């Protein structure tokens with residue numbers, strides 16, 4: 087047993103109290119990070135995180151762990167860049183080994199229009215202080231010798247943007263690092279407890295109904311991933327969010343090293359190598375909205391085919407496992423954080439297929455919002471009210487490959 | 489979900505269709521014009537259960553139809 091698991095065994099689990107200052111629905115990365123930052127940055131520890139299943143059982147334990155800030159609008163670049171910075175210091179801050187690894191990220195383009203998009207991405211990233219550079223095919227080959235520059239004869243690689251800070255971290259360790267940091271400071275994490283409704287006093291939300299009884303709260307935060315519309319409906323709230331499945335799979339070990347994370351903006355698939363040497367491969371989300379976590383053979387076929395065009399060596403690997411998450415895809419492909427217009431209820435959602443990288447900054451900023459009652463500048467552009475103000479944060483091109 | 493029944497063409501492979509999303513249905517309690525427009529453009533019921541939705545038979549009759557699907561298990565209701 088390693089040190090990490092030993093410290094987890096020292097955690098104390100609690101019975102629910104009848105009331106907390108803050109109740110957070112959902113024990114994924116965003117819920118737990120918010121609890122952690124409430125405790126560490128603001129001294130607020132009378133907090134419960136309520137999780138229907140086990141913590142990390144949602145998307146936070148199912149993602150492909152890519153961390154990056156190479157977005158296409160300044161508001162997002164700033165936000166994610168801050169999250170990239172927090173990730174860099176997370177091991178030192180929490181004392182938990184989250185296996186953070188800076189690998190760099192190659193975003194390949196196969197068309198002239200794709201190259202144009204990458205050129206403007208590079209300029210905007212640099213203008214916002216984020217290190218992304220344009221690379222030609224020769225440079226791509228140097229960064230990642232395994233790439234077939236002809237794209238299997240069908241998808242010639244014209245160039246790429248190379249995002250220097252692109253990284254990965256072990257997803258369930260991130261979840262547990264935040265849970266442990268919060269619990270050691272007095273936060274209650276209630277696993278196996280599902281929220282079935284919201285307690286109301288007039289229009290105000292004053293607590294939650296759960297499978298283990300009612301719990302009142304000074305403020306309630308929803309951080310339930312793909313289930314957000316169900317929770318919002320309890321408050322009569324309709325959201326610009328649809329739930330779509332997203333699949334991924336992992337192969338057996340590849341004996342050599344794949345240096346950077348490799349992804350194709352035109353083929354909408356991407357790959358990174360895990361610490362065990364396996365290839366972790368993902369794709370665009372399923373086009374039909376659905377709450378089903380059914381994985382499909384059709385996905386394995388189409389995604390492996392595309393990956394084999396780019397990295398022919400994957401043909402010799404075997405697929406070990408596949409799985410599916412349910413993603414809260416927002417209408418403008420950007421997160422939605424903050425006040426909801428319903429008093430007593432704040433929300434963090436719209437994390438879609440891209441929210442693992444946002445866990446540290448999302449948690450930190452939502453904790454500040456809850457503690458101070460004011461929206462921090464960094465997340466003000468991501469308020470739910472942007473839709474009524476006709477000011478969406480549209481950035482689909484940057485989410486295509488997580 | 490491998491086939492979809494097109495009202496014009498009968499059962500066809502799902503790949504022939506384009507998903508048009510849930511049918512926008514602003515709730516009756518919204519009476520203000522702006523609120524109804526806002527809801528129609530941006531908001532979704534996103535039901536975990538039966539959803540009324542639009543499908544376009546792209547590789548077939550090129551017509552839209554409305555169908556009901558249980559999104560919890562991803563199965564059409566006939």
Ligand SMILES: Cc1cc2nc3c(=O)[nH]c(=O)nc-3n(C[C@H](O)[C@H](O)[C@H](O)COP(=O)(O)OP(=O)(O)OC[C@H]3O[C@@H](n4cnc5c(N)ncnc54)[C@H](O)[C@@H]3O)c2cc1C
Nearest residue numbers: 112114116138144145146149150152281311411441442443
């Ligand atoms: C296959 C896949 C690959 C991905 N790859 C990446 C990537 O490479 N990079 C990236 O940045 N992002 C990626 N993502 C997205 C990322 O995983 C999510 O955006 C992120 O984990 C969201 O965290 P969360 O805490 O908001 O939600 P979740 O982790 O889903 O947590 C929500 C929790 O709420 C609980 N819950 C739901 N309803 C209730 C209820 N009624 N009562 C109590 N608890 C409830 C659930 O059980 C769940 O544990 C990927 C997602 C998937 C599925």
Ligand SMILES: [Zn+2]
Nearest residue numbers: 494497545549
């Ligand atoms: Zn038809």
